[in-house]
Amino acid sequence: MKMTWSQGTHPTGRLSSGGHWIHHPYLLLVFRLFLAAVFIYAAAQKIGKPLAFADEIHSYSVVDYGPPLYCMAVVLPWLELICGLLLATGVFIRGSALILLGLNAMFLAVIAKRTTDYVNGGTPFMKVYFDCGCGFGATFAWRKLFEDAVYLLVSAVLLFAPLHRFTLSFKRRSS
Amino acid sequence: MKNVKDAILQALAILAVAIVVGFVFNAFSRNGINPFKRPARVPAASGTIEMRLGAIRAITLEEARRMVEGGARVIDARRKADFDEGHIPGAILFDYYDMGTYGDRVLPLLADDDEIMIYCSETSCDDSELLANELFSRGFKKLFVFRGGFAEWSGAGLPVEKGDQ
Numbered sequence: 001m002k003m004t005w006s007q008g009t010h011p012t013g014r015l016s017s018g019g020h021w022i023h024h025p026y027l028l029l030v031f032r033l034f035l036a037a038v039f040i041y042a043a044a045q046k047i048g049k050p051l052a053f054a055d056e057i058h059s060y061s062v063v064d065y066g067p068p069l070y071c072m073a074v075v076l077p078w079l080e081l082i083c084g085l086l087l088a089t090g091v092f093i094r095g096s097a098l099i100l101l102g103l104n105a106m107f108l109a110v111i112a113k114r115t116t117d118y119v120n121g122g123t124p125f126m127k128v129y130f131d132c133g134c135g136f137g138a139t140f141a142w143r144k145l146f147e148d149a150v151y152l153l154v155s156a157v158l159l160f161a162p163l164h165r166f167t168l169s170f171k172r173r174s175s
Numbered sequence: 176m177k178n179v180k181d182a183i184l185q186a187l188a189i190l191a192v193a194i195v196v197g198f199v200f201n202a203f204s205r206n207g208i209n210p211f212k213r214p215a216r217v218p219a220a221s222g223t224i225e226m227r228l229g230a231i232r233a234i235t236l237e238e239a240r241r242m243v244e245g246g247a248r249v250i251d252a253r254r255k256a257d258f259d260e261g262h263i264p265g266a267i268l269f270d271y272y273d274m275g276t277y278g279d280r281v282l283p284l285l286a287d288d289d290e291i292m293i294y295c296s297e298t299s300c301d302d303s304e305l306l307a308n309e310l311f312s313r314g315f316k317k318l319f320v321f322r323g324g325f326a327e328w329s330g331a332g333l334p335v336e337k338g339d340q
Contacts, residue, residue: 075198128275131272
């Protein structure tokens with residue numbers, strides 16, 4: 001088995017993946033590298049700090065202190081890093097995109113819940129500002145919700161794209 | 176359909192690798208934890224909490240009392256409702272999870288070389304440490320975390336103020 005950089009030629013011989021413009025090969029490459037950069041950076045801020053990350057997860061009042069929370073704090077940053085690296089290199093793109101789709105849906109839900117709590121407490125929506133524990137520091141909630149929605153959409157596009165080009169593919173020697 | 180099956184199989188493989196790598200790294204990491212029991216927290220009055228916070232000092236109840244009497248800045252990192260029920264005299268409310276509101280309100284009141292004591296509810300809460308970390312990153316260098324928090328202070332019968340600031 002040898003590893004090669006594949007241009008992802010379509011079985012028909014065309015370089016283009018065809019179909020919707022959003023599945024243009026260069027656009028998919030940009031999406032992949034964008035999502036990879038975001039999650040590699042986010043993971044790098046959390047790896048090696050499981051206790052602090054556990055506190056941040058706990059602040060959402062969704063998971064109480066205990067083995068499930070600590071296991072999440074140990075594994076989640078590595079999951080983000082591995083998905084980021086795989087997206088960047090073009091290996092297991094659909095699997096990585098599926099995981100990031102799930103993670104972003106979860107992040108959106110918990111950030112929306114906390115934002116709602118603040119809004120119910122009297123803070124105007126546009127002024128809700130906190131550190132979501134995502135690795136990017138404190139920011140306005142509306143901005144974080146928008147960013148996570150973008151990551152969610154990009155993950156979905158990568159997951160359902162018919163063909164990816166510029167991937168590190170594995171080929172068996174025919175001899 | 177094949178793509179969906181591929182995606183699920185790949186995701187499971189990635190998850191398995193992340194679990195293995197995460198736990199192996201955690202086992203050898205200086206800051207690693209045992210996820211299957213509650214990790215030991217830094218006890219009150221342990222002297223320094225360099226492992227997590229760099230130059231920030233943890234202080235005892237007695238040290239906290241002396242700092243309050245000496246006029247140090249005191250910051251309460253709890254929620255407003257807890258603060259209103261009772262707080263250390265002279266404390267300023269700074270809910271760590273509402274950085275937008277309290278950052279603008281409190282940071283202008285503090286000078287870089289002020290001695291700042293931070294506390295939250297009790298030993299098991301971490302908001303005081305998290306806030307100390309945040310203030311440290313914003314250039315405040317004389318930070319003291321009273322890990323016993325309001326529970327230890329009020330339990331010792333020391334003066335308590337009630338109400339809004």
